[in-house]
Amino acid sequence: MVECSLRRRGEMLTKGFPRGRTLRPQSLCLYGLLVMSLLIGPLLLRSAAAERAFRLTAARTQVSIGSGLSYPAWTYNGTVPGPLIRVNEGDRVTITLTNHTSDSHGMYSHAAQLNDERFAGPPGAKELTYSFVAQIPGVFDYHCIAEPVLDHIAGGMYGMMIVRPKGGWPSGAAHEVSLVQAELYGLPDNRGVLRPDHAKMVDGEPDFVVFNGQVGRYSLAHPIAIKVGELVRVFFVNVGPNLFSDFHVVGAIFSSVYRSGNPADAVHDVQTFEVGPGDGAVFEFRVHHPGIYMFMDHAMGHAYKGAMGVFRASQ
Numbered sequence: 001m002v003e004c005s006l007r008r009r010g011e012m013l014t015k016g017f018p019r020g021r022t023l024r025p026q027s028l029c030l031y032g033l034l035v036m037s038l039l040i041g042p043l044l045l046r047s048a049a050a051e052r053a054f055r056l057t058a059a060r061t062q063v064s065i066g067s068g069l070s071y072p073a074w075t076y077n078g079t080v081p082g083p084l085i086r087v088n089e090g091d092r093v094t095i096t097l098t099n100h101t102s103d104s105h106g107m108y109s110h111a112a113q114l115n116d117e118r119f120a121g122p123p124g125a126k127e128l129t130y131s132f133v134a135q136i137p138g139v140f141d142y143h144c145i146a147e148p149v150l151d152h153i154a155g156g157m158y159g160m161m162i163v164r165p166k167g168g169w170p171s172g173a174a175h176e177v178s179l180v181q182a183e184l185y186g187l188p189d190n191r192g193v194l195r196p197d198h199a200k201m202v203d204g205e206p207d208f209v210v211f212n213g214q215v216g217r218y219s220l221a222h223p224i225a226i227k228v229g230e231l232v233r234v235f236f237v238n239v240g241p242n243l244f245s246d247f248h249v250v251g252a253i254f255s256s257v258y259r260s261g262n263p264a265d266a267v268h269d270v271q272t273f274e275v276g277p278g279d280g281a282v283f284e285f286r287v288h289h290p291g292i293y294m295f296m297d298h299a300m301g302h303a304y305k306g307a308m309g310v311f312r313a314s315q
């Protein structure tokens with residue numbers, strides 16, 4: 001069928017060729033393919049965006065924050081942060097949240113431009129679904145939007161969504177790392193279990209500030225391995241819920257920082273960069289010598305409460 005239709009197309013095209021030139025059947029097929037690709041190529045490019053579906057489950061989970069401490073978290077899929085979600089610019093993204101707990105929960109992706117009741121669903125609903133087109137590239141916060149939102153974010157219902165730009169990141173391939181900064185409010189009891197403290201949340205006075213859910217997750221004993229000279233790309237989100245973060249790597253200067261993770265909003269040769277609660281950034285850098293490179297929230301009180309870690313660079 002395909003061959004016949006191509007031959008017919010080729011025969012029609014021969015009428016337009018100069019006198020004295022003939023086309024063999026193989027040539028007709030090639031010209032047919034060329035014309036078809038010219039006609040439908042743009043359509044294929046436009047439809048290259050994918051349908052991406054993600055299913056999350058809200059749960060009450062006792063999670064470890066390291067150092068023998070734990071707390072009763074609200075989670076997506078049982079982890080804090082929730083799962084890292086990666087899509088491409090232009091993708092249609094469908095989020096489905098299942099909630100079998102007795103609490104209300106929702107899921108708001110900052111990458112979605114929709115009216116906000118879509119993200120919480122009707123009271124008592126056991127399943128929430130919405131779709132959006134990821135129109136803007138970047139690194140985005142997602143979090144629960146059920147009231148009190150402050151407690152739900154501080155309770156662990158947050159994560160990162162990366163929307164990769166069309167055509168990829170301007171600097172090309174890199175060693176990619178994702179870091180989510182968050183605060184924990186409440187001191188541990190004699191069993192090491194944190195008791196969430198709403199008053200401290202309102203006052204913005206956390207007891208712990210963590211990367212990827214744990215105090216000391218990337219300590220000297222558990223560094224992130226990198227190579228001298230390789231491009232390192234850090235996807236960073238500060239989910240707060242209250243504190244600003246001043247992200248810094250000791251001994252490195254960021255060759256590029258993309259505000260909100262969008263390459264259209266880039267600054268270069270930056271020592272420290274502020275990321276407010278509910279915002280994100282992409283940081284790129286290289287180190288020039290082997291050894292230890294600390295990364296931190298340079299507001300030192302935050303670092304002392306846990307917002308610090310270590311890259312270990314080798315040749």
Ligand SMILES: [Cu+2]
Pocket residue numbers: 074104105106144145146152157
């Ligand atoms: Cu929630």
